[in-house]
Structure formats: structure tokens, C-alpha cells
Amino acid sequence: MSLRIVVCVKYVPDATGDRRFADDLTLDREITVVTVGPEDARDALRKALSMGADKAVHVEDDDLHGSDVMGTSLVLAKAVEKTGYDLVICGMASTDGVMGVLPALLAERLGVPQVTLLSEVAVDGGVVTGRRDGDTASEQLEASLPAVVSVTDQSGEARYPSFKGIMAAKKKPVESLDLDDLGLDADEVGLAGAWTAVDSATERPARTAGTIVKDEGEGGKQLAGFLAGQKFI
Template identity: 55%
Template sequence: MKIVALVKYVPDATGDREFADDGTVDRDGADGILSELDEYAIEQALQVAENGDDVEVVALTLGPDDAADAIKKALQMGADAGVHVSDEQVHGSDALATSEILAAAIGKIGPDLVIAGMASTDGTMGVVPAMLAERLGWPGVTLASELSVDGDTVKIRRDGDSASQRIEATLPAVVSVTDQSGEARYPSMKGIMAAKKKPVDEWTLEDLGVDAGGVGLAAARTKVTETAPRPPKEAGKVVTDEDGSGATALTEFLVAGKYL
């Protein structure tokens, strides 16, 4: 059995993030990390591998040279191999183009199961897993809080506000997992050393047979028309109680802000 875990290299949310002149995220001007939500996808793929026989986990990413660090982290966690789709022509690709490229890569890898995070922490759209399922013609089961594989069937539990659903699909399938699916493991020293010897393939659009004219910023179906820096945080209001009026002032503040 072969599992593809989708991983994405994103700007670190704890740092300053800005937009480039073309309206895309400035990835060169910020430190990058593996998207936190994708760590749950890797973890679930590794758990399926640990509970099965002869299961290979392949980490797949799409992005510039720095995106190789996302693959590196996945390999350190325990993935067996990596595939990095790297091509300057994909810059500015929207979700539709991203799903087209990833679907082509998945088709070339030939997995039985694709596991993704519920969304990327930079775009937070959460639509790519469903798009991949449609392009591949596979069942798509999303937002899994629990995942298991039994023979040729993948089973998930999806937790809602008032109820949980149990859903099954026949492999091959695409699954997205939430941050409730289980804490992601930290790379061990053994895993870090072993990752250096694991294979990583690098593919271009030509390798995948994807037309460059249909992807990239020029082909994007959406366009950023304007950006503005986030306004600075305002200082909080201090409520004093020197004359016993503090409780009243605090209540008025909460009512005015519609907190009560």
C-alpha cells in the first residue's frame, strides 16, 4: 500500500507576513515552516503505516526551492520518500491550478490513499482535497477527526457541533484530517539522521505533462486587487475603581462592545 501525505511550506505565522508587488504572498521575505495542519496529515499517514503491512508513505509538496524543507520535516517524522514539484511557472497558481498539478503528481506516484490537512495555514481555503478527489475521480472524505484503514476501505469519524458522523469509502480515496485527529509526533534524532538517506524526487510541469499556460499567476481565476498592512493593536482600556464605580464602568464597556 502507498500513501501520499500532502505537505506545504508556508510563511511562519509568528513572524511578519507581507504581500509582493504582484499580489502574491511574499515568501522570500519571511521565514517558512511546514504548515502545522499538514503535520496532522503526516501523523495519520504514519499511524496507518504502523498499523499495516508493507505501507509506504510519500510526502508530496508543490512550491519553490525552499519548499523542500517541508519534505525534509516529513521525512524526519518518518515518511519514507518525498516528491517535490518545483517549477518557476507555477508561481501565483490558484487552488484550481494547484489541484491540477497535484493531481498529475499523484497520478504519477500511484498511491492508494491521499491524506491532506484540513487547510493550509497561509491560504486557509480548505478546498484542494475536494478538488483533488474530483480530478482523480476518487471518493473524497473530509474533515476527519479519526481515521483508519481496513483492507480496501478507509473509515473516518467527522465531529460536528452537535453530532459525529461515521463515513466509509473504498480505496483509492482522498481524506483530509483536522487538528483533532491526534497530536503530531516530533522528529527524533534517529529520524533526523535517517531522513538524510531517504529519496526525494524533483519534478517539473513538463515531467507531469501539465500545460504551463493553464497554471501560474496569469491563469489564476482570482486576483488580489489591493493589500494593506494590518493596523497596529490599540491599547486596552483600563477601568479603575477608586470611587466604587469600577463595576458600573466595566459593565458599560462590555455592553457597548456587545460582549454581554
């Protein structure tokens, strides 16, 4: 009996690059959550396939533009149900939105248990178990399958795509779906269905030159005075 595992992948902007807002105040970005995103999101899916995944499902629809986490979780739940699953694995948070609530919303929409922020994960006998590390203690958690889990960056080292994996990924199936395939209306997602909205946005001011302290015997005092003026000490 095989275990059907669905891994949620989000295609996010380069953290080291410039980010810009579009005219409608949505972040100018390309997004996929396992299967949700524009055409370029296939790059993330192909990378996941080259790292060992067996197949991919890509939900692409122009009406998804501007979807917040509520709309994204709805689309993702419909896609996961259509695909079939035993265990859904999510990250702890994306590097663009950094909300960290999608796993909980997804579990609620699917009507299954959630076990979140795990540093270790194991599956045995229809039960998923894991360890959640806190500031002062660690918890051992478990849930019966089907379930949704989210993992931290301590859960393991990501494998790198090999040349063999990259070549194999070209032959692996990528199924394309749109809102009609999932039985969803446009007003349930996108900007029209979003529960949140950006009212305004301004670019971060350019970094100014720092204060240079010349040490002519009083450098230590000047540095201490500067730190005290900034209330660092």
C-alpha cells in the same frame, strides 16, 4: 501487498511572524503541497521524512508562482498520478489560505471518492473508514480505495522528529519534478491560470493603547458602561 499512501504537506509562513504581500499582490511565501513549492519547501519535505515518511516528490517550477487552489490541485493531481497511490491524506486546511477545498478538488481531478474532515481513520481490506464529528452528531463514513481523505487536528498527535529520524532523512530519496515532467503548460497554473486574484491589500493598523479604568469605587460601573457602549452586553 503494500499500501501506497501519499500525504500532502504544505510549507506555510510562520503564523507568529509578519506577513507581507509582494508587488504583484501574491502573498510573499513559500508553498508546497506534498510536492509543490520553491526550493525552501524541501525543508518541509525533510521534516516529513524525519518523522517517518519513506520518500518525497518535490514539484518546483518558476511558473508556479501565484497559483491558486485550482492550479495547485491540478499540479498535485498530476504529481500523485505519476507517483502512484492508493490513499491520499490531506489536512483539513492550511494555516495561510484556510480554504479547506483542496481535498475535494484533488479527489475530483483524480476521479476517486473523498472522505473529508475525519477525526479517526482506518484502512482495511481495500476500504478506508473514518469518523466525522459535527456539532450535534458524529458520522461513520467509508470509501473504497483509491480515495482521498482529509483529517482534522483531532485525528492524532503528530510525532516529533528524533535524532535518528533526522539522520535517516538525509539518505531518503527526494524526486524533483517540473511542469514539463507533469505534462502541464505554464498558462494552466501560476498567475496566468489562476481563477482568483487579489485586487488590493492593506496592512492591519497597529494596535492602539487600551482604555484604562481607575477603580476609585466606580470601576465596576465604568467597566459595565464601556462593555455596553461596545455592545458586548
